Amino acid sequence: MRSLDQFAQDRLQQREARNLRRAIAETEPSDSVWVTRGGRRLLSFCSNDYLNLTQHPAIRQAAKDAIDRYGAGAGASRLITGSHPLYAGLESRLARLKGTAAACVFGSGYLANTGIIPALVGKGDLIVVDELAHSCIRTGASLSGADIKLFRHNDVGHAREQLAAHRGTHQHALLVTEGVFSMDGDLAPLHDLAALAAHHDAWLMTDDAHGIGILGEGRGSTFANGAPAQVPLQMGTLSKAIGSYGGYLCASQPVIDLMQNRARTLIYSTGLPPAVVAASIAALDLIEADPAYAALPLQKAQRFTALTNLPQATSPIVPLLIGDEDRTMASAKHLEKEGFLVAGIRPPTVPAGTARLRFTFSAAHEDLDIERLAAIVRSHILA
Numbered sequence: 393m394r395s396l397d398q399f400a401q402d403r404l405q406q407r408e409a410r411n412l413r414r415a416i417a418e419t420e421p422s423d424s425v426w427v428t429r430g431g432r433r434l435l436s437f438c439s440n441d442y443l444n445l446t447q448h449p450a451i452r453q454a455a456k457d458a459i460d461r462y463g464a465g466a467g468a469s470r471l472i473t474g475s476h477p478l479y480a481g482l483e484s485r486l487a488r489l490k491g492t493a494a495a496c497v498f499g500s501g502y503l504a505n506t507g508i509i510p511a512l513v514g515k516g517d518l519i520v521v522d523e524l525a526h527s528c529i530r531t532g533a534s535l536s537g538a539d540i541k542l543f544r545h546n547d548v549g550h551a552r553e554q555l556a557a558h559r560g561t562h563q564h565a566l567l568v569t570e571g572v573f574s575m576d577g578d579l580a581p582l583h584d585l586a587a588l589a590a591h592h593d594a595w596l597m598t599d600d601a602h603g604i605g606i607l608g609e610g611r612g613s614t615f616a617n618g619a620p621a622q623v624p625l626q627m628g629t630l631s632k633a634i635g636s637y638g639g640y641l642c643a644s645q646p647v648i649d650l651m652q653n654r655a656r657t658l659i660y661s662t663g664l665p666p667a668v669v670a671a672s673i674a675a676l677d678l679i680e681a682d683p684a685y686a687a688l689p690l691q692k693a694q695r696f697t698a699l700t701n702l703p704q705a706t707s708p709i710v711p712l713l714i715g716d717e718d719r720t721m722a723s724a725k726h727l728e729k730e731g732f733l734v735a736g737i738r739p740p741t742v743p744a745g746t747a748r749l750r751f752t753f754s755a756a757h758e759d760l761d762i763e764r765l766a767a768i769v770r771s772h773i774l775a
């Protein structure tokens with residue numbers, strides 16, 4: 393055991409030396425934007441709960457009702473015990489929202505990406521992926537055994553070069569990007585990527601973790617700019633704007649049937665607790681009924697970028713690049729002293745030299761609070 397603990401200590405010290413050691417702070421949510429940490433009430437600008445649905449009374453009630461009706465847990469994989477009846481309701485709502493024939497719900501967004509990608513491509517196939525794509529896309533790509541080529545962030549020309557150079561020597565090709573980039577808040581050029589994918593017979597897959605519920609009247613990044621982009625594989629998570637938990641893939645019926653037969657993270661992992669599925673259904677009903685509400689987080693973010701002279705926000709995520717890790721964490725500390733909880737993001741979550749503050753905005757943020765935050769950012773961080 394001593395060599396094990398020694399190993400762990402050594403690894404931690406290496407991180408400490410580079411100011412990259414992380415620790416998880418106990419933080420109690422009191423409502424949708426206020427939290428308590430270390431005995432202090434703080435206004436949070438770091439949650440992905442963009443629509444504040446984690447705390448919505450109708451959603452909480454739907455979760456409680458599902459527990460009373462179906463119990464606390466699912467008991468086994470859906471392939472073994474079958475899906476409890478709520479799953480069909482959730483999957484049909486997701487398919488409708490995304491305009492696809494079918495949908496499949498996974499245990500989480502991470503499990504979705506690590507299951508979907510190896511179910512579609514393998515040895516002898518090609519994956520062309522944006523260099524800033526989320527860790528779990530990279531993990532899914534590695535697990536698949538396919539050859540992986542990165543393209544420079546949102547650079548369609550570079551993606552074209554990669555496909556032109558490598559497509560011919562591979563049987564199948566997957567082109568993967570995020571709809572809304574989780575650490576940068578910018579959108580992928582989906583129409584151009586869709587045209588490129590069609591030209592090279594590559595399958596376009598988007599991870600819309602930060603787009604669903606927000607862009608395109610809540611339908612996601614595919615619907616953000618005019619006519620829907622042709623995206624045959626729309627993946628995302630139910631844990632951000634939807635306020636619950638779980639991942640999904642919206643696609644054609646044969647692709648979804650294939651997932652139920654080949655996606656290992658679906659087949660060999662327990663189904664979601666009924667309360668979680670019920671909460672997602674209630675959230676999607678709310679979003680469908682009130683698309684104007686979905687537009688609020690972006691409006692709040694744009695108010696902040698206007699007040700701080702940052703580039704205009706295109707999503708509820710606003711990065712403020714600082715570069716240096718120490719300065720980033722000191723800035724986050726300063727904001728915390730002023731009563732704001734803002735995430736300092738360091739490598740390896742983002743590339744070396746691009747440490748940043750990451751502000752996320754939700755429908756429930758008050759304009760006055762955004763103004764107060766912007767004033768402090770202007771005087772202490774941008775000055």
Ligand SMILES: *Cc1c(COP(=O)(O)O)cnc(C)c1O
Nearest residue numbers: 500501502526574599601629631
């Ligand atoms: C959060 C996130 C995930 C993971 O989703 P979870 O449901 O939290 O596991 C996947 N992709 C992107 C882009 C994300 O931001």
